[in-house]
């Protein structure tokens with residue numbers, strides 16, 4: 001097990017609180033499921049999750065035995081062919097999807113294109129595609145592209161204004177496309193209420209779960225979510241460029257038309273038929289030959305969640321972000337840092353964002369002191385916590401180091 005670097009001098013009350021919270025942490029042992037570098041406080045798992053210990057032996061086996069020895073027979077003998085649906089179901093278990101509705105593969109951007117286009121096709125005659133003006137760029141670009149392709153108009157409506165917008169214009173809306181967690185601020189939106197508002201308007205709800213899956217309990221089936229996408233490389237720790245996933249609720253399978261009817265989504269791929277006939281169910285959302293090395297690395301990474309109760313993950317994540325906010329208020333607010341992540345636990349994802357004009361230089365300086373966070377232009381420092389491995393003591397160390405580098409650099413942090 002790795003340990004965090006020794007903390008610089010901290011107020012005794014914060015130090016004692018961090019130590020007590022870590023000592024009482026029911027998830028503490030899960031940290032051993034990750035290979036974290038020593039002397040590093042890693043708070044960027046909301047961008048790239050660290051390496052799970054289960055991954056290297058699996059990747060070695062895939063390389064040396066499955067590919068190296070078993071060669072092409074592996075498509076069947078080592079379960080390569082079924083991997084997109086098998087890994088999809090493993091992700092489905094983390095987002096509250098019963099088996100048979102989730103497929104893993106491609107990138108989030110590709111899955112978003114498929115989901116947006118398929119959603120528009122499921123609501124013919126409706127002319128609006130509604131999305132968050134602050135959505136991650138790829139979500140915004142693809143909404144525009146799908147709208148152009150389908151002859152729809154895009155409306156950019158902040159989540160708080162969505163119910164009111166739908167009351168007025170909902171009869172024209174085909175799909176609403178949002179993320180439960182704002183990637184910049186870490187604000188958590190009410191997925192249940194927004195999904196219900198979409199349905200009351202007769203629209204479909206599409207969620208981008210990149211910043212939520214693996215970080216908090218999700219229940220796409222019971223909320224009645226229509227479609228969802230997400231990446232494999234953030235809280236799922238599936239590795240750089242890990243395959244993404246697409247969830248389509250079973251009730252939409254029969255009418256599901258995907259814009260990328262590739263051969264692996266065919267009902268009988270090896271018949272090599274002249275015409276495309278979609279496979280039954282979500283399998284038709286497969287496109288081309290799956291990236292097996294990445295897919296099986298992701299599958300191994302997901303075992304870090306074996307036996308883990310996501311309500312406990314959420315409770316610890318809130319404890320971590322709450323503690324970080326308290327440390328920031330005490331130690332960083334006097335230096336010009338402002339928390340933009342809501343203090344209300346019900347409105348907080350699994351990251352804390354602080355505003356400071358020197359965000360870029362400070363993030364780089366922090367990295368030199370063993371604390372890995374990231375920044376978003378122009379002035380946000382982002383600190384992602386993952387309850388599977390982050391400790392309260394690491395967060396105190398991060399805040400103290402940030403205080404020290406900010407003090408050393410003066411008021412604007414440059």
Ligand SMILES: Cc1ncc(COP(=O)(O)O)c(C=O)c1O
Pocket residue numbers: 107108109110136138139179183208210211231244
């Ligand atoms: C909400 C959200 N959607 C999508 C993406 C990225 O999409 P892709 O996996 O295709 O690069 C990100 C990346 O950070 C993201 O935060």
